[in-house]
Amino acid sequence: MKKYFTIIISITLLFFSCKSEKSKLLDEIDVTFKKYNNENYINDSVLDYYKNIKIDCNNLEELLAKVHHDDQDIRKSDDGDMFALDSINQVKVISILKNCSDLNKKKLNNNSYSTIFLVLQHSGDKDLMAYYYPKIKTFVDEKKLDKLQFSLYVDRFLGLNNQFQIFGTQILNGNLSKFENLIEVESNRKSMGLNTISDYLKNGANRLEISKKTNP
Numbered sequence: 001m002k003k004y005f006t007i008i009i010s011i012t013l014l015f016f017s018c019k020s021e022k023s024k025l026l027d028e029i030d031v032t033f034k035k036y037n038n039e040n041y042i043n044d045s046v047l048d049y050y051k052n053i054k055i056d057c058n059n060l061e062e063l064l065a066k067v068h069h070d071d072q073d074i075r076k077s078d079d080g081d082m083f084a085l086d087s088i089n090q091v092k093v094i095s096i097l098k099n100c101s102d103l104n105k106k107k108l109n110n111n112s113y114s115t116i117f118l119v120l121q122h123s124g125d126k127d128l129m130a131y132y133y134p135k136i137k138t139f140v141d142e143k144k145l146d147k148l149q150f151s152l153y154v155d156r157f158l159g160l161n162n163q164f165q166i167f168g169t170q171i172l173n174g175n176l177s178k179f180e181n182l183i184e185v186e187s188n189r190k191s192m193g194l195n196t197i198s199d200y201l202k203n204g205a206n207r208l209e210i211s212k213k214t215n216p
Contacts, residue, residue, distance in 0.1 A: 022191040029154055029166075033133045036126075036161070046131045050094045057100035061112050067092055068115040071122065086122050093119040094128075097135065113144040121153055126160040129153065147192045168197050176201070 036042070056063070067089050074080045093116055097103065117139070120132055136153055139145040148169070155165035159177055168185040170177035176197070179185050186197060194200070 021187070025166075025188060025191055030137075033130055033157075036130050040127065040130070042127055042130050046127045047094060047098065051091050052098060053091060053095045055092075055095045055099045057096075057102075057106075060096060060100065060103075060106065061108055063092065063096070064108075064112040064115040067119065068111060071115070071118055086119070086124075089119045090123050090125075090128075097132070108144075110144060113139050114149065117145055117149050117153065121156055124160065126157060129157045129160070133157075148194060151189075151192055151194060167192065167194065168200065171201075 070085055071089055074082050074085050097116070100106070117136060120129055120136070123129065133153075136145065136150065140147065140150045151167035152169045155167050155169045155177075158165050159170050164178055164180040165176075166179070166185060166188050168176055168179055168182075168189065182197070189196065189200075
């Protein structure tokens with residue numbers, strides 16, 4: 001009986017230790033984005049660069065499904081101007097985020113939220129990604145996006161700012177983009193419930209639909 005309780009206590013302590021590490025990590029990420037926003041005066045003016053188009057907020061799933069199809073289709077092909085298409089998709093998604101204010105309350109399928117994530121991720125616009133970071137984090141908290149998508153978003157933003165990735169999600173030409181400490185990266189991944197770097201590299205391409213043209 002004593003041994004049984006010892007095991008229970010050990011598991012409980014491990015659970016709270018992992019939870020504490022995760023909370024600390026998320027706090028540090030929040031600080032990174034807030035610092036960037038403050039230093040670069042990120043506000044609504046970030047959106048002025050993007051044309052605002054009329055959006056039917058009652059037909060978002062169909063619109064976002066088309067955006068998702070176009071986003072992935074051009075990345076699997078050698079035809080078409082990917083950057084031009086990304087710009088068009090950014091206008092659509094940003095117009096959705098600007099005009100459909102009750103987006104969090106809408107019962108959209110998870111693929112719709114994943115499309116919003118993908119378009120912001122592929123924008124390569126660090127100001128835009130910083131501006132919408134709170135929205136992405138809310139989607140994660142509400143289970144509309146998963147922890148892997150959150151980790152991709154953070155690493156992509158850090159890479160755009162010439163900083164080391166902290167989750168090891170960014171791959172270029174089959175190799176991991178720069179990181180500082182593999183042990184720390186593995187620890188960060190574990191705290192977020194992600195698989196190991198080794199497993200990620202083995203099967204990540206199918207899971208993430210990694211493009212032969214761009215980073216995930």
